Amino acid sequence: AHTPTRHFSNGPSLPPTYERLHAKYTEVRRVLGSQRLTLAEKILYSHLNNVEDSLLSNTNNGRDIRGKANLKLNPDRVNMQDASAQMALLQFMSCNLPQTAIPASIHCDHLIVGENGADDDLSAGIKTNQEVFDFLESASKKYGIDFWPPGAGIIHQTVLENYAVPGLMMLGTDSHSPNAGGLTTITIGVGGADAVEALVGAPWELKAPRVLGVRLTGKLNDWVSPKDVILHLAGLLTVRGGTGFIVEYFGPGVDTLSCTGMATVCNMGAEIGATTSVFPYTDASSRYLRSTRREQASKDAELLQNYQGASSAQDALFKFKADEGAEYDQVIDINLSGLEPHINGPFTPDLSTPLSKFKETVLEQKWPEKLSAGLIGSCTNSSYEDMTRVESMVKEAEKAGLKPAADFYITPGSEQIRSTLERDGTLEAFTDAGGIVLSNACGPCIGQWKRHDGVEKGTSNAILTSYNRNFRGRNDGNPDTMNFLASPEIVTAMAYAGSTTFNPMTDSLTTPDGKEFRFPAPRGLEGPQTPFEVGKDNLKVQSQAPDPNVQVVIAPTSERLALLEPFDAFPSSDLTGLRVLVKITGKCTTDTISAAGPWLKYKGHLPNISANTLNTAVNVATGEVNAAYNLDGSKHTIPELARKWKEAGQPWLVVAEHNYGEGSAREHAALQPRYLGARIIVCKSFARIHETNLKKQGVVPLTFADEADYDRIDAGDEVATVGLYEMLVNGGKGEVSLRVTKKDSGEEIIIPTKHAVSKDQAPFILAGSALNLLSKGI
């Protein structure tokens, strides 16, 4: 069928974001002609800073964009959670700008420990983290950022309820930010430094992702939920299968899903390594916008889809779905009617077992048969639909006189969903059953869980959650807790049974009066019958215009927060007098360079967190972990010696082997060495993201032209660069070598190196850091 088109030249006009989107989209169509586009491409390319430059660079005249073109994008907004927002804001502050260039929000969700229940936990969490929250709140006021106080909700749920609008592109400083793809936004998880680039108004770079299409047909059966789509897909694709891809869902099955169900599927796209995930806009999306009191946004979305602007061509219409005939790089078919519930884990989200096979797998693998706790909710699965489906089960069990046999915890994703569930009696059903409602925060999902059930660290036990991640120790810090992922319905059924071998579709429980009880299939409502509640006044968002008079609160004595000083610019000559701090052997991941765990609390304090720099690296000369030797032969830890040299004004470099900086985009792994005085890292090869991060912080990454030269340079050697300054001034063109004076013999050798400094990156290094450059340019 052909959708009739309408002109709106005299009719209602598009809101500014859609006007921009439509104008860019028209340009994309002009550059790409009749090329058929996927939905992901339409949204992404319509956010290009310079459409023609990006789509024609590195590509065959606009064909073959995916995997090749370097996209420079202008996101519509940035969302940050409290742990990662600290360094992002500190970096932003060092740019001395009066406000953020695009809208942004901060969500205080990661720092609240789940222990006794919402009220107690929230006040304890606020007390422990007061200075961090005060800092975030005052910085939000100063720069005009939306501030969601502790207890207001988890970032991804709050973003879906308030900021996700179809067709937008957002960045989030958290890996599950793609959750908003359930409402047809392209939302990408990034580190703080990337977020800051967007906040200062610089275009954000991304290699054009490939697009993996997932065609959904059929309709989910009674016991099956949207969560099972992604649990199943994770099993098919494994934790790396989505790397470099945007996952785009399409097909008639999409129309059978709720908007929040689609968000759950997108949320866990992070578990297959996807850049992001996205669903088309459907009637369910429109219903969700209206029930979250965003009637206007749903009208705007409709308007955009019928808006031609000046053109009369069909192509001018921006539909929130792929063009007919658009090609995917890979297609996976999932028939929803044939899908069964899945349980994934332990310890990895891609170990996927269908429910019908789970009992035999538990017995075979000798996994614990006793279930110690069931936890539902979180950013992944706390929708009205999820919770009312569980409510129907809990009420039936209650009638039969049953209570959960395992501890049962519920984490609402936001104050909006919590207060609505309270109003509609759902929460009461949970607490009547003995469930503990935790605060609207991440809690056990991010290791913030104090268990009181006597399961000591080191004891093997099984828990089932409706969360998204299940790495070892993720929930309670106990590496022996086997954590399985499932839908909230399956978690709840098993919590009642207290057993990992229970299958609610086939098995019965025995009631206190000896009768057989079989859970009827869960029934819920997609959304509330009257719009969502807004919740408690003190948990509402603080939206504000920037106020330059606000003082950002950082106590000079704080151990958790410290202002960032801009790094020095590169000297107007080559570097001389550097010394090799340590020569590392073996793997050197971002965890090796900047460990997590207990160090997380110092994320906003660069001097303090720098005390962990390279503290698990292996010294090649001695085989010791975290050992470095000063020029006088005295032994120190690596960060100790680095600090000594920093204080003495002695710049340094590190020598390492392959894939230096693999693991994550953790920006602290580049910031800390830079802060302590590193100017160069020379190694056999780099992990790509970390190599870019080093350049952004003004550290020069070099690789040996001949890997064997790794053997010719040692700790303590003096190093000068040859050709580096010229290469930087020439925008990345030219050769760089190292003149090495051996510490013991005084012999001088030349080591040729390679670099991947581009025309755009050389100015970062010259300015001292990307931020120095960006703040100058604005």
Ligand code: F3S
């Ligand atoms: Fe992340 Fe879990 Fe919070 S996935 S945002 S830690 S609820």
